[in-house]
Amino acid sequence: MGGDGYAVGLVTAEELHGAAEELAGLLVDTVDGGASLGFLAPLGQDEATAWWRALAPEVAAERLLLWTVRAQADGRLAGTVQLRPATTANGRHRGEVAKLMVHPADRGHRLAGRLLTALEEQAAGLGLRLLVLDTETDSPAERLYEAAGWTRVGSVPDYATDPAGVPHPTTIFFKALGG
Secondary structure (H helix, E strand, O other), X not given: XXXXXXXXXXXXXXXXXXXXXXXXXHHHHHHHOOOOOXXXXXXXXXXXXXXXXXXXXXXXXXXXXXXXXXXXXXXXXXXXXXXXXXXXXXXXXXXXXXXXXXXHHHOOOOHHHHHHHHHHHHHHHOOOOEEEEEEEOOOHHHHHHHHOOOEEEEEEEEEEEOOOOOEEEEEEEEEEOOX
């Protein structure tokens, strides 16, 4: 999926291993910028690289799907998102969206929306009918999900901390997919 000089693609386990350092740099920058992604600051490059590499077996087993968006001119990583299809017998119709991030230098090009669209299309193709996610309440991401047609369920006080360790409420969203 391309346009405006960017291309979105699904990442294989082999590609993930090779891109782990670049993905780690994006994660470190995003956490340093204050995004609540499950990590505390300061997040080291080595720790972040190891975290990404540890995901390769899950990607290989298709328990985790991972997309990146790259600048077509130079192949530079601009963003990423993950989908975790549920594995329980009564939940195989749903999945969880996680770790949506776009590099600050690439914001304003609707890349987060493109990543979500790619994820939603693939999820529907896999037979998933329901997606869920959580994000920090009152964050820019919350507005993105609302604009992309996600439905707010509610918020949970002090659900997660920001990178400085300060608790914040989290808003839960869902999106029903066609079919």
